[in-house]
Amino acid sequence: MNAETSDLIAQRIEKVNALRQKGINPYPVRFARTALAKEIKDTFVDGEERVVAIGGRIRTRRLMGKASFANIEDLSGSIQIYAKRDDLGEEAYERYTGLDLGDIIGVEGKTFRTKTGEISVHVTSCALLAKCINPLPVVKEKDGVLFDEFADKELRYRQRYVDLIVTPKSRQDFILRSRIIAGIRSYLAERGFLEVETPMMQAIPGGAAARPFITHHNALDIDLYLRIAPELYLKRLIVGGFEKVFELNRNFRNEGISTKHNPEFTMMELYQAYADYHDMMAITEGMISTLAQDLLGTMRIDYQGSTVDLTPPWERITFVNIIKKYTGIDFETITTVEAARAAAESVGLHPDTDLSIWKIANEIFEERVEDKLIQPVFVMDYPKELSPLAKSREDNSALVERFEPYIVGREIGNAFSELNDPFDQRARFEEQVRLREAGDDEAQMMDTDYINALEYGMPPAGGLGIGIDRLVMLFVNTASIKDTILFPLLRPE
RNA sequence: GAGCCGCUAGCUCAGUCGGUAGAGCAACUGCCUUUUAAGCAGUGGGUCGGGAGUUCAAUUCUCCCGCGGCUCACCA
Numbered sequence: 363m364n365a366e367t368s369d370l371i372a373q374r375i376e377k378v379n380a381l382r383q384k385g386i387n388p389y390p391v392r393f394a395r396t397a398l399a400k401e402i403k404d405t406f407v408d409g410e411e412r413v414v415a416i417g418g419r420i421r422t423r424r425l426m427g428k429a430s431f432a433n434i435e436d437l438s439g440s441i442q443i444y445a446k447r448d449d450l451g452e453e454a455y456e457r458y459t460g461l462d463l464g465d466i467i468g469v470e471g472k473t474f475r476t477k478t479g480e481i482s483v484h485v486t487s488c489a490l491l492a493k494c495i496n497p498l499p500v501v502k503e504k505d506g507v508l509f510d511e512f513a514d515k516e517l518r519y520r521q522r523y524v525d526l527i528v529t530p531k532s533r534q535d536f537i538l539r540s541r542i543i544a545g546i547r548s549y550l551a552e553r554g555f556l557e558v559e560t561p562m563m564q565a566i567p568g569g570a571a572a573r574p575f576i577t578h579h580n581a582l583d584i585d586l587y588l589r590i591a592p593e594l595y596l597k598r599l600i601v602g603g604f605e606k607v608f609e610l611n612r613n614f615r616n617e618g619i620s621t622k623h624n625p626e627f628t629m630m631e632l633y634q635a636y637a638d639y640h641d642m643m644a645i646t647e648g649m650i651s652t653l654a655q656d657l658l659g660t661m662r663i664d665y666q667g668s669t670v671d672l673t674p675p676w677e678r679i680t681f682v683n684i685i686k687k688y689t690g691i692d693f694e695t696i697t698t699v700e701a702a703r704a705a706a707e708s709v710g711l712h713p714d715t716d717l718s719i720w721k722i723a724n725e726i727f728e729e730r731v732e733d734k735l736i737q738p739v740f741v742m743d744y745p746k747e748l749s750p751l752a753k754s755r756e757d758n759s760a761l762v763e764r765f766e767p768y769i770v771g772r773e774i775g776n777a778f779s780e781l782n783d784p785f786d787q788r789a790r791f792e793e794q795v796r797l798r799e800a801g802d803d804e805a806q807m808m809d810t811d812y813i814n815a816l817e818y819g820m821p822p823a824g825g826l827g828i829g830i831d832r833l834v835m836l837f838v839n840t841a842s843i844k845d846t847i848l849f850p851l852l853r854p855e
Numbered sequence: 856g857a858g859c860c861g862c863u864a865g866c867u868c869a870g871u872c873g874g875u876a877g878a879g880c881a882a883c884u885g886c887c888u889u890u891u892a893a894g895c896a897g898u899g900g901g902u903c904g905g906g907a908g909u910u911c912a913a914u915u916c917u918c919c920c921g922c923g924g925c926u927c928a929c930c931a
Binding site: 422424427431446447448463480504507508509513516519528570617622766775804827829832841842853 | 856867888892923
């Protein structure tokens with residue numbers, strides 16, 4: 363903190379001290395509100411004076427000598443207040459004009475409409491409820507347009523509390539996030555899903571290909587991993603007879619930070635017994651389109667220059683066919699690595715030499731197809747070797763019943779008909795272990811207890827995971843995941 | 856992890872072809888009893904992200920470091 367800052371702060375601390383000397387607590391215990399800003403404006407009737415007590419933060423002020431206006435803001439909105447020296451008396455008015463932008467105050471007064479038409483509160487008494495010592499960024503607004511918007515992204519992320527005070531869009535976006543999550547919960551609850559909580563600290567981190575965070579339990583003296591996915595525990599619950607379960611909580615992956623990645627992110631995973639991946643598609647498109655309709659009032663939403671139509675049904679196309687559609691390459695007819703490599707070369711890609719046919723196909727998909735998938739689409743039937751927990755297709759053992767929903771060029775989820783054959787699952791794990799031993803540190807670990815669970819019999823089931831932060835990105839139209847996470851991970855200052 | 860860009864007053868930003876910096880808002884002092892990005896007049900406030908180098912002189916040029924943004928890579 364430099365001299366200038368401390369000047370501004372010192373002035374305010376001085377005001378606090380002066381108040382305390384007069385026996386006034388600048389942080390009193392309580393203030394009873396009887397009204398909210400928005401509700402006052404919504405219910406105002408001309409000619410009917412209403413006595414109200416409102417609390418909020420001073421966001422603007424216009425002092426004009428012996429009278430003054432200010433706007434105070436509560437969560438519902440902002441309302442103008444009007445104070446006159448003649449009403450308050452000299453001492454109280456002086457205390458009133460000594461308030462600062464950012465102070466939280468409680469005001470009692472009478473509603474009225476000014477001669478320029480603004481519904482306001484004529485102050486009869488005013489109490490400081492919490493002094494704001496640190497100067498806020500000064501953001502002004504006219505007709506919904508912000509001036510000198512709080513623009514320093516680092517500060518907005520580090521001091522989200524300041525961002526929330528001064529950036530209405532930020533406030534709205536996080537409220538929308540909360541409503542999306544609440545909407546998912548009620549959508550699933552209405553359909554009989556049971557919300558459960560499974561371990562975040564796991565001895566074997568399974569269910570995804572990712573590097574985990576490691577922590578240590580002192581009493582047991584064992585390392586534990588923060589979960590990278592809840593999948594294997596949720597499926598144990600399907601074994602246990604819970605036929606519809608979901609978990610909506612954090613996963614942790616020890617990987618890079620980007621506009622699309624935060625080390626802890628929120629995932630919704632659900633599993634449904636006696637369902638398959640077609641049922642998961644119906645849930646995905648039904649849930650997301652319903653959320654859009656309920657929360658945004660439309661299924662057509664604008665995102666970063668594109669308009670996306672979420673109206674079901676979404677397009678369904680296989681992995682092989684969508685590659686063919688966008689590149690002309692037909693993996694149904696490719697039977698050798700050489701041919702696959704030649705195909706990749708034909709679209710300007712140079713895959714690593716040790717890749718299999720299907721890994722080359724995946725590279726072509728990711729490099730040449732993915733970012734073109736603006737409208738919602740279910741890409742179905744992925745290669746088995748990329749999907750160690752999904753059930754094989756009966757008509758093609760190289761493929762599995764898996765899909766990923768794509769919107770605006772981004773994978774927003776992952777789903778399959780769950781592999782419930784313990785023999786096959788064991789073989790898949792063994793293959794993963796082999797890859798891990800060959801140096802693939804994202805390959806999965808053997809989980810013998812999970813195999814043990816499957817050996818008790820898991821009914822056929824569909825499973826679905828949706829990345830909530832990315833879904834929220836779509837709904838709030840932001841290019842950065844940090845705008846959807848209240849406190850994104852940043853390097854400590 | 857790599858590349859590019861940024862970091863100047865509390866905030867938003869100018870600027871210095873190298874001679875230690877400005878505006879608006881905020882703050883402070885006046886004036887102003889229906890204003891609303893209030894207005895008018897005046898005042899104060901900066902080790903120009905940190906360090907080193909070159910130079911008579913560095914906020915400006917060079918290098919290193921820090922933090923952030925964006926893009927790429929990995930992934931959800």
